[in-house]
Amino acid sequence: RAYNRKGQRCQMSLHSYDWNAASRLSLEGPSFTQENAFDSAHDDEMSSNDYVSLPALPGFRRSNPRRPSSAKDQSLSFVNGYMMVRPSTSARSYSRQTDHSVVGSRPLTAPVGISKEVLDPTDVSGRYSFRRKKMEREKGNIALPFCPSSPLPAFLEHDRRVLLFNAYYEEDVLQSAIEKKRVHPCEVYFFVEDGTIEIIQTKQESSGVPHGVYLRRSKVIKPRKTRYEPGCYYEIDDLKIGNDVIIYSRKFRIASCNESTKRYVVEHCGWNDEEVRSHPLPRDQFAEVNKAKMRRESGVPGVERNRKMHDLKQVMESMLGKETSITDRGMFLENGTDALCFQVVWDDRQRLYGDIQYFRLFYYLADDTIEILRTHNKNDGRHSFTKLLKRSKLPKNGKLSTVSDPSDNYLWQDLKIGGTVNVFNRVMIIARCDAFTRQHYLSKGIVLKEDMPLMVPEKKVELKRVIPPYNGFGSEEDSLRSCMGSLNPPPPKKDLQKMRDKNGLILCFNAQLVSDKPYDADRRFVIQFFMEDDTIAIREPPVQNSGIMGGSFLRRQSMKHADGTAYAAKDMYVGNIVDIVGHKFLLLNADECTYRIMECDDRTFPFSNYTRLHEPLASKIEDIKKYFIANYDGNGELDLEGLAKCCDSIGLEFNKQELITVWRQTDRKGKGRIAFKKLLNLASEEGFSTQR
Numbered sequence: 001r002a003y004n005r006k007g008q009r010c011q012m013s014l015h016s017y018d019w020n021a022a023s024r025l026s027l028e029g030p031s032f033t034q035e036n037a038f039d040s041a042h043d044d045e046m047s048s049n050d051y052v053s054l055p056a057l058p059g060f061r062r063s064n065p066r067r068p069s070s071a072k073d074q075s076l077s078f079v080n081g082y083m084m085v086r087p088s089t090s091a092r093s094y095s096r097q098t099d100h101s102v103v104g105s106r107p108l109t110a111p112v113g114i115s116k117e118v119l120d121p122t123d124v125s126g127r128y129s130f131r132r133k134k135m136e137r138e139k140g141n142i143a144l145p146f147c148p149s150s151p152l153p154a155f156l157e158h159d160r161r162v163l164l165f166n167a168y169y170e171e172d173v174l175q176s177a178i179e180k181k182r183v184h185p186c187e188v189y190f191f192v193e194d195g196t197i198e199i200i201q202t203k204q205e206s207s208g209v210p211h212g213v214y215l216r217r218s219k220v221i222k223p224r225k226t227r228y229e230p231g232c233y234y235e236i237d238d239l240k241i242g243n244d245v246i247i248y249s250r251k252f253r254i255a256s257c258n259e260s261t262k263r264y265v266v267e268h269c270g271w272n273d274e275e276v277r278s279h280p281l282p283r284d285q286f287a288e289v290n291k292a293k294m295r296r297e298s299g300v301p302g303v304e305r306n307r308k309m310h311d312l313k314q315v316m317e318s319m320l321g322k323e324t325s326i327t328d329r330g331m332f333l334e335n336g337t338d339a340l341c342f343q344v345v346w347d348d349r350q351r352l353y354g355d356i357q358y359f360r361l362f363y364y365l366a367d368d369t370i371e372i373l374r375t376h377n378k379n380d381g382r383h384s385f386t387k388l389l390k391r392s393k394l395p396k397n398g399k400l401s402t403v404s405d406p407s408d409n410y411l412w413q414d415l416k417i418g419g420t421v422n423v424f425n426r427v428m429i430i431a432r433c434d435a436f437t438r439q440h441y442l443s444k445g446i447v448l449k450e451d452m453p454l455m456v457p458e459k460k461v462e463l464k465r466v467i468p469p470y471n472g473f474g475s476e477e478d479s480l481r482s483c484m485g486s487l488n489p490p491p492p493k494k495d496l497q498k499m500r501d502k503n504g505l506i507l508c509f510n511a512q513l514v515s516d517k518p519y520d521a522d523r524r525f526v527i528q529f530f531m532e533d534d535t536i537a538i539r540e541p542p543v544q545n546s547g548i549m550g551g552s553f554l555r556r557q558s559m560k561h562a563d564g565t566a567y568a569a570k571d572m573y574v575g576n577i578v579d580i581v582g583h584k585f586l587l588l589n590a591d592e593c594t595y596r597i598m599e600c601d602d603r604t605f606p607f608s609n610y611t612r613l614h615e616p617l618a619s620k621i622e623d624i625k626k627y628f629i630a631n632y633d634g635n636g637e638l639d640l641e642g643l644a645k646c647c648d649s650i651g652l653e654f655n656k657q658e659l660i661t662v663w664r665q666t667d668r669k670g671k672g673r674i675a676f677k678k679l680l681n682l683a684s685e686e687g688f689s690t691q692r
Contacts, residue, residue: 335365502531514584575656607657623650
């Protein structure tokens with residue numbers, strides 16, 4: 001029983017359907033199976049106008065019909081390397097409509113209407129049988145689905161044809177002292193069959209730049225000048241040598257190409273010789289430095305690497321087949337492992353913490369190499385090390401070199417008792433040798449000296465205390481106290497007697513700056529010398545409308561001469577030039593108090609001692625009279641300048657301070673002019689006793 005869509009009960013009549021499978025098989029043919037017997041019965045029953053639906057339960061209804069496929073069928077396919085023609089969708093549908101007996105069988109490989117067998121594999125109008133393919137395979141013929149007269153397509157004509165161009169692009173390098181621009185070489189591959197381009201960066205060793213595929217194989221559009229300009233792809237003519245190709249904002253310059261590419265573009269593209277001429281790559285300073293570094297690091301012969309190849313490396317290279325020199329093999333066969341033994345002494349006491357050390361020197365006759373071992377003594381307080389010099393050739397100049405003359409190295413003829421050996425700027429004395437070494441020298445006709453004592457007399461090192469220069473911090477006496485060796489130095493001692501006697505005595509001078517500069521010629525200074533501690537202070541008075549502010553030029557401190565001696569009171573007199581902190585000052589005059597201090601202390605100030613000046617003045621009294629008779633008619637007055645001229649004319653070499661001392665003895669009232677009779681009276685013995 002079943003129910004229709006309105007819910008009414010109905011009864012199916014299944015007696016009209018033939019359930020005999022054998023009879024159904026005879027009628028429907030091989031397409032009938034036991035499984036679809038029930039489905040065919042349902043199809044026959046439900047084809048009536050009043051369709052009765054079975055309940056949607058397992059075993060009562062067949063599955064939903066399949067949706068029609070929207071995919072397009074492929075008309076051509078390759079089978080075992082040969083192109084086969086498949087029937088189209090219309091041909092398959094036509095075959096289903098005309099023959100229901102083949103429904104459900106496998107699809108055909110060609111349309112039903114095509115039944116002609118062709119003999120030429122290039123003919124696609126018929127069927128190319130498997131037998132014909134087997135015959136062509138045995139004969140070695142290649143079947144192509146194209147006729148001989150038609151041109152081959154590009155993917156067959158230019159199959160695997162690739163053009164190789166060498167290009168480069170430059171990249172700016174900032175903040176580098178080695179290079180300003182770095183050159184990146186590249187290989188540009190142009191595939192002729194489809195016009196695609198592939199760019200691969202050439203690898204550079206130890207460059208620190210990742211290399212590889214810069215551009216995968218693809219078509220590249222040329223840069224457009226305007227926004228609305230249609231884009232076009234790069235062709236073979238755009239890759240001429242010397243052209244600049246911009247690919248994704250990177251500017252590549254084509255430099256050269258290989259020989260096969262050159263032949264192809266000349267024969268097929270019509271390029272001339274100028275367009276295929278190779279251009280040199282620009283100089284890459286970083287690549288040159290890196291290449292030189294790698295040559296030094298690798299085992300390239302003839303390159304200075306400032307290091308010696310390891311002996312084991314040389315042995316391993318010879319085992320791998322590298323040729324080695326056999327020039328020394330005869331010496332090895334003659335001498336074997338014989339070695340000359342010397343005892344040498346290294347006296348290094350000239351250096352700080354230097355000492356005397358003892359070594360043994362072995363000279364191997366087989367290859368003229370030297371080995372130096374240290375002689376260990378008990379409780380010598382030194383770390384034990386095996387070798388001072390491993391077995392190698394020892395150069396005489398103390399410098400290693402990969403290419404050198406054999407005569408530049410030490411030979412056994414250069415080693416003698418009493419001689420010296422320069423072991424890389426360590427001068428060692430050869431003191432002794434063993435019996436075998438003496439016998440070897442005797443066999444060569446050389447007699448060695450007697451052995452020398454190994455103990456070298458010690459030299460006493462004299463330590464000299466060097467006082468560092470004054471750095472300007474504090475007083476120099478304080479700095480010298482810190483150099484006396486005490487951790488807590490006492491303050492410097494002062495001359496209390498001098499400070500008590502000279503307290504308040506200040507010498508004041510008017511000075512002029514001695515300079516070649518015109519704006520310094522009119523500058524005036526006041527130099528004060530404090531006699532209690534021999535210090536100097538310099539001040540500059542202000543001058544109106546001169547731009548000179550005035551003020552303190554040098555604070556009160558002790559000053560020294562160029563030779564290192566300190567300035568004293570005797571150096572301060574009129575007419576003297578004092579050099580203070582790189583400036584020279586000419587003392588023009590002094591005040592009245594300064595003159596009196598200098599005249600009262602004639603031992604400290606000898607130029608103010610009139611007693612010393614009277615003797616040369618008295619010896620020239622007759623010359624003074626003649627000078628005044630000739631210039632002043634025997635009567636007249638003179639000033640300080642006239643006195644200086646008179647002394648110069650009669651040969652009295654007085655400096656300015658001495659002239660001022662003589663003038664002050666004659667002009668006691670300070671009028672500025674005196675009669676010549678006073679000068680004669682002062683120069684006479686009677687006048688001198690009266691003045692005293």
